[in-house]
Amino acid sequence: MRTPVIAGNWKLFKKRAEARELVNGLVSLVKDVQGVEIVVAPVFTVLAAVKGALDGSAIKLAGQDCFWEEEGAYTGEISPGMLVDAGCSHVIIGHSERRQYFGETDETVNRKIKAALKAGLAAIACIGESLAEREAGTTFDVLRTQLNGGLAGLSADDLKDVIIAYEPVWAIGTGKTATDAQAQEAHAFIRGVVSELLGKPAAEAVRILYGGSVKPENIKGLMTQPDIDGALVGGASLKADSFAAIASFSM
């Protein structure tokens, strides 16, 4: 049985006061939610404030990215160990916005996942095709390449601390969610590739989240799909009531 994960990626939003307000609201709204791992990923500068506000709550904290070196002359970077030190248990790696605007590649994603695991973080590894790739019929090739590169050198045991997030780029922030069937098709394909790479038990155990315009209105349909194990939520995670409603999908 795979425990569902609902993760909120706050992207470049929320200063300290707003972040505290959001988390305070969230903590009380989800206090009765059980059997779901809830994660929030704020910007680095508010991690400490959010950690404080989460005190006593089961909600987990994630970074939105990390570097692969633990320390050194790397101006502007944050290491996995520093995220742990700030109270994080998770880190998002390889989000399509990082791939698009900050030169992230499957190779850097792979290095970051390995570094995150070494530091004891769970890695939420993002993959997904662009609209052009979907229209060209190359979705499965793209996903396979991203999985081969991103998971290179990992063992089935390592995969226990990896969560895969399938985020079709054309569905991010566009209001255009993949249909339940489109998402399920991609998730089943991803699980199949993971099975080829690391064996069936690892593939059966790995959580695969869907991301891209997830809202309270579409979460239930997505979660009824057999290979969808949760969601990575952007816009709808910025309001306590909508994120709480998504996290309460089973209630």
Ligand SMILES: O=C(CO)COP(=O)(O)O
């Ligand atoms: O990129 C996303 C989460 O990482 C999805 O963003 P939206 O939910 O705003 O489409």
